[in-house]
Amino acid sequence: MRFLDAGETHGKALIAIIEGFPAHVKIDIENINHLLQLRQRGYGRGKRMEIEKDRVKILSGVRNSFTTGAPITLMIENRDYENWKSFMDATQCDVDTKKVTVPRPGHADLAGCLKYEFDDARNVLERASARETAIRVAVGAVCEELLKMFGIKLYNHVVEIGRVRLTKSYSFNDTELFEQALSSSDLFCIDKEAEMKMKEEIDIAKQIGDSVGGIAEVICKNVPYGIGSHVHWDRKLDAQIAHSVMSIQSVKGVEIGMGFEAARRFGSEVHDEIYYDDKKGFYRKTNNAGGIEGGISNGMDIVVRAAFKPIPTLYKPLKSVDIRTFQPAEAAVERSDICAVPAGSIVMRAAIAYVLANALIERLGGDSAKTMLETFKRIYNKG
Numbered sequence: 001m002r003f004l005d006a007g008e009t010h011g012k013a014l015i016a017i018i019e020g021f022p023a024h025v026k027i028d029i030e031n032i033n034h035l036l037q038l039r040q041r042g043y044g045r046g047k048r049m050e051i052e053k054d055r056v057k058i059l060s061g062v063r064n065s066f067t068t069g070a071p072i073t074l075m076i077e078n079r080d081y082e083n084w085k086s087f088m089d090a091t092q093c094d095v096d097t098k099k100v101t102v103p104r105p106g107h108a109d110l111a112g113c114l115k116y117e118f119d120d121a122r123n124v125l126e127r128a129s130a131r132e133t134a135i136r137v138a139v140g141a142v143c144e145e146l147l148k149m150f151g152i153k154l155y156n157h158v159v160e161i162g163r164v165r166l167t168k169s170y171s172f173n174d175t176e177l178f179e180q181a182l183s184s185s186d187l188f189c190i191d192k193e194a195e196m197k198m199k200e201e202i203d204i205a206k207q208i209g210d211s212v213g214g215i216a217e218v219i220c221k222n223v224p225y226g227i228g229s230h231v232h233w234d235r236k237l238d239a240q241i242a243h244s245v246m247s248i249q250s251v252k253g254v255e256i257g258m259g260f261e262a263a264r265r266f267g268s269e270v271h272d273e274i275y276y277d278d279k280k281g282f283y284r285k286t287n288n289a290g291g292i293e294g295g296i297s298n299g300m301d302i303v304v305r306a307a308f309k310p311i312p313t314l315y316k317p318l319k320s321v322d323i324r325t326f327q328p329a330e331a332a333v334e335r336s337d338i339c340a341v342p343a344g345s346i347v348m349r350a351a352i353a354y355v356l357a358n359a360l361i362e363r364l365g366g367d368s369a370k371t372m373l374e375t376f377k378r379i380y381n382k383g
């Protein structure tokens, strides 16, 4: 399976084409829209989210709610396009107004202008923008529909905002807690006390014209052993997850399981010892590996964390240089999010869902989900 996406942040729409998705998967469009709405939420989002009401349109590959095996085309319209038409039209538009000539440190503006030879960062930021993550969430939501058929479920939540960490301990089996956090917390946080402090952190950033990042976690449950492979670098599941998650705008670090902490411990404190029971088969008492050993899922929960840097656009702008005059200037600012970690956690979930679906298709043979289910039952003795 593969997918391409296209679309500018203030353009007409975002589009994705998923190719190689199996037939016979039931697609509930409201499940996709639900995740799109969650991605729009989160304390610290800016004014743009008041304009957009993301809903997906399925243009191909699905008939009467079931996939046909043909390429699936997804589209999300940008409501804000109406306000930008005269600057964004493909054939004729005003390219001199809304020019961005003072690049924002931390955004793609300067590097993009240098590489693509522009004196207007608008040509870069329109595509670099995390608006693109809306369509990636739609792709991930379609993938989740396939994963659900095999009992695989993904949960996302926020564990740190700026200097504030989650203090409440939790088990990866606390799935109700994760679900509750999604429906009742506007930070997707399982800990009410930490959530209050996280909001304060965002409020402080807002008051002083700054921005703030954080860490989100995704837990994937019921992933069968044996997806991904040790045999080649680009087939390793942990590598594919890291690639997919790192490609999300503003992600600067990805951890699986114990992650960076493992580097600080002795081997005996890190590796999950192996036990065997006639009923359970092989099992572990710990999951520091985060469900992946040697690039292959080992049957434990897959646990991924990502570090999101603070948003680059600051209302109190950083120092920069005008790319036409080379004179010092303050970085550009129109409007911006202050914190996008909750939204980022949904994007992360989608990025991982795509990787897991792809690896499952490879493992089980992916033309028809019916055959996949039969193979699944045969290998794993289920059902």
Ligand SMILES: Cc1cc2nc3c(=O)[nH]c(=O)nc-3n(C[C@H](O)[C@H](O)[C@H](O)COP(=O)(O)O)c2cc1C
Residues within 6 Å of the ligand: 046, 106, 107, 108, 128, 129, 130, 133, 248, 249, 250, 251, 309, 311, 312, 313, 335, 336, 337, 338, 340, 343, 344, 347
């Ligand atoms: C959901 C989401 C929303 C974002 N919103 C903004 C924003 O409003 N303003 C901004 O400058 N950056 C925002 N970003 C981050 C930038 O898109 C990102 O930093 C930029 O594209 C440069 O890429 P890099 O951080 O991966 O190097 C957002 C990121 C995410 C994931």
Ligand SMILES: C=C(O[C@@H]1CC(C(=O)O)=C[C@@H](OP(=O)(O)O)[C@H]1O)C(=O)O
Residues within 6 Å of the ligand: 009, 046, 048, 049, 052, 128, 129, 130, 131, 132, 133, 134, 249, 334, 335, 336, 337
């Ligand atoms: C539009 C989204 O996020 C945008 C990501 C973004 C950026 O620079 O990455 C900048 C902002 O866009 P604008 O400049 O139009 O206010 C965010 O709102 C979205 O998440 O759907």
